[in-house]
Amino acid sequence: MPRADRTKPRGGQGDKRQALLTGALTVFARDGYTRASIDMIADEAGVSTRTLYNHFQDKARLFQAVIEESASRVAEAQTALLDRHLRKVTNLETDLIELALAWGTPMPDSAEHFALVRQVNAEAGHIPAPAIKAWREAGPLRVRRELARHLRRLADEGLLRVEDPERAALHFTRLVSVPGPHDGGLTLTRKERAEHVASGVRVFLYGYGR
Amino acid sequence: MPRADRTKPRGGQGDKRQALLTGALTVFARDGYTRASIDMIADEAGVSTRTLYNHFQDKARLFQAVIEESASRVAEAQTALLDRHLRKVTNLETDLIELALAWGTPMPDSAEHFALVRQVNAEAGHIPAPAIKAWREAGPLRVRRELARHLRRLADEGLLRVEDPERAALHFTRLVSVPGPHDGGLTLTRKERAEHVASGVRVFLYGYGR
DNA sequence: TACTCAGTACAACGTACGTTGTACCCTGGC
DNA sequence: GCCAGGGTACAACGTACGTTGTACTGAGTA
The missing domain is CATH 1.10.357.10 (Tetracycline Repressor, domain 2)
Known part of the structure; x- marks a missing residue:
């Protein structure tokens, strides 16, 4: 379930980034670094994998x-x-x-x-x-x-x-x-x-x- | 470096198995479960991957x-x-x-x-x-x-x-x-x-x- | 000598993953 | 009305991995 779905409150930078951080925390904590896939993290954050790579260089x-x-x-x-x-x-x-x-x-x-x-x-x-x-x-x-x-x-x-x-x-x-x-x-x-x-x-x- | 290279002392069962266990211990301990690959483990034990699967059902x-x-x-x-x-x-x-x-x-x-x-x-x-x-x-x-x-x-x-x-x-x-x-x-x-x-x-x- | 059996080398298959490129969409500001 | 910029969907590429099948080797044993 994505975090930010309430009519796109703001496109303000740092919004999706925070969602990515907390989503990645969830997945990394549950599955560990290698098991955690980029797709799972992006899904958990309600974000496309491409935006993930726009915010962070790599895994x-x-x-x-x-x-x-x-x-x-x-x-x-x-x-x-x-x-x-x-x-x-x-x-x-x-x-x-x-x-x-x-x-x-x-x-x-x-x-x-x-x-x-x-x-x-x-x-x-x-x-x-x-x-x-x-x-x-x-x-x-x-x-x-x-x-x-x-x-x-x-x-x-x-x-x-x-x-x-x-x-x-x-x-x-x-x-x-x-x-x-x-x-x-x-x-x-x-x-x-x-x-x-x-x-x-x-x-x-x-x-x-x- | 394989453990048993002294003129194949015995084909006795359990020989390669032990080598596999200690080799796998080394690799699992160093790299963790997911990072550790079957090939690395077999190499570390001086054994083919096929024998690994003859001794253990799966990873x-x-x-x-x-x-x-x-x-x-x-x-x-x-x-x-x-x-x-x-x-x-x-x-x-x-x-x-x-x-x-x-x-x-x-x-x-x-x-x-x-x-x-x-x-x-x-x-x-x-x-x-x-x-x-x-x-x-x-x-x-x-x-x-x-x-x-x-x-x-x-x-x-x-x-x-x-x-x-x-x-x-x-x-x-x-x-x-x-x-x-x-x-x-x-x-x-x-x-x-x-x-x-x-x-x-x-x-x-x-x-x-x- | 012939048989057995553990081990090997090698190739193959399917799958999953990290990463990138590209074309499109939508919203906020001029 | 138009533009810019962040976001998305989608496909693609290369790679690595777990697992299995197969044909071969080589030593111990009857």
Whole structure:
């Protein structure tokens, strides 16, 4: 189902381009780079393959554009979450739990994003090094650094005991990230997710709490 | 370079089959399922494509055979490591660190295996559900359960404080798994790996130690 | 020696895909 | 009313791939 079918709202440039980006995200995330065909992407975007090639040089560059924009968008959302939950902390444990819950709560398209992340990790050997580097910087590394910044500040305020904020950030994300259908097995109920997250935060605080 | 070139040692069945499995592992791990072509795999195994199809029905079943055998082999090695380091514990912290170090130390073909794991995680949506289930059971789940068994025993012996051994096992593996070239960024030196692993174990013991 | 059987080389088939060229359409602005 | 420019439909090209059939080889065995 095309996105823009309401009487051609505007021919303004960037309209079809955005449709292409989100359509390509869907298809790339579902099928991976090689399986995803140009025709499927164009169909998903409600666009002809020719316009696709008018906006992007080739499949590889389209893919790079997609992963970078997806990484940026999600990183933006996640750093916003960090700010919201860690800017002023009242009860550290409950705030961390709420952060981790919001973190792992499946937003509408975050599922697509993380599926795409798995594709990127698998495809990394076939993506030019600068592109993966840019992707990491715009996405996961940026978020981790931001989390590290917050943790260092909380340590300065005497709420945590942190030697290496970067490593602490890595430990936190690893402890609270919930196993999706891929990693561990089935999808979890809300209650199970909450338990999992709470126990992860507890272990984190045993290690880094004051 | 073919494996069996020493005057055709035996026409014994299973010879070429093994060559095919290891060759396919190499190619699948490097290029992923779709990129890997039958011709490349046959070449890598030093075998004609026709013999490939005499041993395996089609590409998909070859892939399933490859991932299951790789998972089993690595799971075997890892449970052996668990036994070796945790059967009798003298100093819990140093033993856990040694385990985690051996765990993350790149064995010759473990790199290929974990690359394959990334491929499987990306391709999961295109593999029949029973096959992924079998893979998980033969590989990661089996190891995690074994680790959980050890942790429960150590708790019974009073060395740990563990409520949910499965979750503790998950936390342990996540805390000590080293970021490869994919997850975090660059490859680490031996010293950095040791530091990373030690700090992971420390956090684990803060959470679960007695 | 003759048979068997795994393996090989080679060609063929159908299909799917990335990419480009081209002629046409429609809408917004002069 | 006309023009420009982004969008479309359609066909084409080259290529690569999965898979199968067939005729041949070469070693082990009765």
